[in-house]
Amino acid sequence: MAKGWPEHLFLVGCGNMAGQMLNRWLDCGLDPSRVTVLRPSGGPVADGVDVVTTYPQALAHGTTVILGMKPYQVADVAAQLAPLCHAEVSMLSILAGTTLGDLRARFPATGDIVRAMPNLPVGMGQGVVALYTDAHTSPSGRANMEALLGPLGLSEWMADEALFNRVTALSGCGPAFLFRFVDALSRAGEAIGIPADQAARMAMATVQGAANMAAAAQVTPATLADQVASPGGMTREGLNVLDADDRLLTLMTETLEAARDRGEAMARGD
Numbered sequence: 326m327a328k329g330w331p332e333h334l335f336l337v338g339c340g341n342m343a344g345q346m347l348n349r350w351l352d353c354g355l356d357p358s359r360v361t362v363l364r365p366s367g368g369p370v371a372d373g374v375d376v377v378t379t380y381p382q383a384l385a386h387g388t389t390v391i392l393g394m395k396p397y398q399v400a401d402v403a404a405q406l407a408p409l410c411h412a413e414v415s416m417l418s419i420l421a422g423t424t425l426g427d428l429r430a431r432f433p434a435t436g437d438i439v440r441a442m443p444n445l446p447v448g449m450g451q452g453v454v455a456l457y458t459d460a461h462t463s464p465s466g467r468a469n470m471e472a473l474l475g476p477l478g479l480s481e482w483m484a485d486e487a488l489f490n491r492v493t494a495l496s497g498c499g500p501a502f503l504f505r506f507v508d509a510l511s512r513a514g515e516a517i518g519i520p521a522d523q524a525a526r527m528a529m530a531t532v533q534g535a536a537n538m539a540a541a542a543q544v545t546p547a548t549l550a551d552q553v554a555s556p557g558g559m560t561r562e563g564l565n566v567l568d569a570d571d572r573l574l575t576l577m578t579e580t581l582e583a584a585r586d587r588g589e590a591m592a593r594g595d
């Protein structure tokens with residue numbers, strides 16, 4: 326590996342998620358001539374990146390394969406990709422609900438295999454990436470993956486793979502839940518009479534400013550909420566609605582549980 330980049334990067338699938346990862350790597354200096362993308366459409370990805378529609382004859386030593394297609398496609402992909410894999414090939418899988426054991430069984434000759442769960446803001450270097458591997462992966466293999474994922478944002482190893490679907494629910498799916506919240510804040514503003522376009526702009530800017538403030542603050546978001554709420558004032562009345570019977574906490578817990586349970590069902594092949 327030179328300057329933290331793999332010698333070769335072979336992406337199987339390059340849609341919303343893998344595309345954001347690749348964009349960030351290219352923005353951070355990855356040489357596009359090191360990258361090959363396999364995608365059925367054959368459509369271009371980025372200047373200098375080789376796009377193919379069929380598998381190559383072989384994968385060179387030092388290749389890192391990124392599995393970026395949909396989880397249900399893993400069997401079809403493995404049928405063609407596994408014979409090309411060997412001990413000098415590393416693999417990073419972003420397939421939701423696909424366990425490391427499943428990957429090892431489908432790609433038995435592969436060297437280091439790491440399971441990752443990124444989220445979409447990786448494209449801006451502000452993502453979250455959960456990671457998991459096992460003792461078959463070498464310390465240098467772990468370090469290489471950490472170097473590759475560093476430009477994407479916060480990455481953290483999970484000690485226990487059982488946590489993986491839970492952290493996927495929180496950070497992998499989390500952007501969608503926040504986007505839904507912004508949309509709801511905007512539409513609620515409209516519902517109480519604010520012009521729709523103004524409500525949309527103000528909801529977005531409020532969430533952006535508040536998220537940046539919370540990230541930089543020395544106190545918890547719960548304390549910050551109390552700092553907004555003047556005693557006897559408007560915010561407290563609003564918070565009382567969110568807090569009644571732990572309404573928001575219950576809603577978020579049920580949301581994460583549903584996402585987590587789907588990951589577990591996908592791992593069972595459902």
Ligand SMILES: NC(=O)C1=CN([C@@H]2O[C@H](COP(=O)(O)OP(=O)(O)OC[C@H]3O[C@@H](n4cnc5c(N)ncnc54)[C@H](O)[C@@H]3O)[C@@H](O)[C@H]2O)C=CC1
Binds near residue numbers: 344365420445
């Ligand atoms: N969208 C998200 O926020 C996140 C997605 N993921 C994971 O990323 C993976 C991809 O999801 P998205 O990017 O959202 O989906 P997508 O539909 O945008 O991308 C899938 C890509 O796979 C390609 N593809 C289809 N059939 C293929 C085949 N037989 N061989 C190789 N490539 C094939 C498609 O052309 C497309 O480029 C999934 O496994 C998902 O679990 C993980 C974290 C977050």
Ligand SMILES: O=C(O)[C@@H]1CCC=N1
Binds near residue numbers: 497
């Ligand atoms: O919806 C999914 O299955 C994937 C996993 C996290 C975000 N998207």
